[in-house]
Amino acid sequence: GAxxxxxxxxxxxxxxxxxxxxxxxxxGHTALYWYRQSLGQGPEFLIYFQGTGAADDSxxxxxxxxxxxxxxxxxxxxxxxxxxGDSAVYLCASSLAWGKYFGPGTRLTVT
Amino acid sequence: xxxxxxxxxxxxxxxRAANLPCNHSTISGNEYVYWxxxxxxxxxxxxxxxxxxxxxNEMASLIITEDRKSSTLxxxxxxxxxxxxxxxxxxxxxxxxxxxxxxxxxxTVIP
Numbered sequence: 245g246a247x248x249x250x251x252x253x254x255x256x257x258x259x260x261x262x263x264x265x266x267x268x269x270x271x272g273h274t275a276l277y278w279y280r281q282s283l284g285q286g287p288e289f290l291i292y293f294q295g296t297g298a299a300d301d302s303x304x305x306x307x308x309x310x311x312x313x314x315x316x317x318x319x320x321x322x323x324x325x326x327x328x329g330d331s332a333v334y335l336c337a338s339s340l341a342w343g344k345y346f347g348p349g350t351r352l353t354v355t
Numbered sequence: 356x357x358x359x360x361x362x363x364x365x366x367x368x369x370x371r372a373a374n375l376p377c378n379h380s381t382i383s384g385n386e387y388v389y390w391x392x393x394x395x396x397x398x399x400x401x402x403x404x405x406x407x408x409x410x411x412n413e414m415a416s417l418i419i420t421e422d423r424k425s426s427t428l429x430x431x432x433x434x435x436x437x438x439x440x441x442x443x444x445x446x447x448x449x450x451x452x453x454x455x456x457x458x459x460x461x462x463t464v465i466p
Contacts, residue, residue, distance in 0.1 A: 248398070277453060286442055286456030287399060300453065335398050342387075344454065346398030 246270070248347035250336050256353045257326055265321040265350045269338030276319050277344065278311055279335040287335050293319060326354045359443045364461040367437075373430040375460050377443030380424040385447050388419060389454070390428045392439040399442065399456070402428065433464045 249268045257263050269276050275294055279287035289303040293313045301311075308326075313319040323330055333349040360378040367373040379388065389404040403410055403417045405426075410417045416429040430437055442459040 279456075284458070286440075286458050287454075289453035289455070292453055303453065337398070342404070343401050344399075346400070348396075348398050 248336055248338050248345055250334075250347040250350050252350060253348065254351045254353075256355060259326060259328055259354055261326050261354075263323050263326055263352065265323075265334050265352070267319045267321070267336030267338075267347060269317065269319070269336070270340075270345055271317075273338035273340045273345075274316070275339040276313060277337040277339070278319070278321050279337065279346075281333045281335055281349070283332075290321070290334075323352075326352075328354045330354050359445060359457055361441075361443050361457065361460045363458070364463070366463050366465055367430075367433045369435060369464050369466050370432055373428075373433040373437065373462060373464070375428040375430075375441050375443075375462065376425065377428070378425045379443070379445045382423050382445050383447075386445045387447070388417065388423075388426045389444040389446065390415070390417065391442045391444065391454075391456075392437075393442070393459070394436075394439040402441075433462075435464050435466065438462060438464045 251266045277292050278290040281287045291311050292300040296313055296316045308324045311321045331354045333351050335346055335349045337344040337346040387404050387406050390402040391399040393399045403412055403415050405417045419426045440459040440461050442456045444454045
């Protein structure tokens with residue numbers, strides 16, 4: 245079946261701009277996670293949704309980062325006033341039980 | 356969360372067994388050992404997990420020491436497609452818990 249999909253696969257934006265990254269989880273998966281991965285590092289947790297609500301947003305680095313999941317399926321990660329340090333691969337994962345299934349990520353480059 | 360320690364990199368000859376070690380000396384009784392891998396430019400992929408018994412699936416075997424302070428992931432017949440970064444993660448088995456990936460072991464399978 246279809247896995248986790250993320251769009252766009254690549255995004256280049258200028259410093260100060262606003263960006264939205266989309267995640268389509270596996271159908272029926274109630275849990276959804278966002279991670280960020282910088283070059284040479286492992287993925288770093290950002291936020292976790294159970295259904296529509298953010299159950300844990302302790303990984304969001306600051307208030308420029310926000311994520312929503314209004315209908316308990318698709319999620320959007322929103323970054324305001326982007327900075328060059330936000331450049332990374334943003335990974336989404338979904339889960340029904342113990343296993344987490346990751347998407348291919350969105351590579352964000354802030355110039 | 357229990358912290359894990361893995362070698363930064365390893366090489367393995369194609370067709371031979373790849374044995375990837377992980378130390379997790381502060382693991383708690385209810386924490387599982389998970390292994391994920393990340394092939395270049397892809398999202399992390401689940402391999403295997405276990406609590407205290409050794410586990411085997413179609414991808415790999417997981418050997419956990421009796422004191423649970425370390426484990427070894429075994430790829431019985433490594434192929435070039437197994438070249439990836441391998442992450443050892445310890446966490447309670449609950450969808451609400453994010454993973455802390457660390458930097459993993461970069462495995463290179465050599466022809």
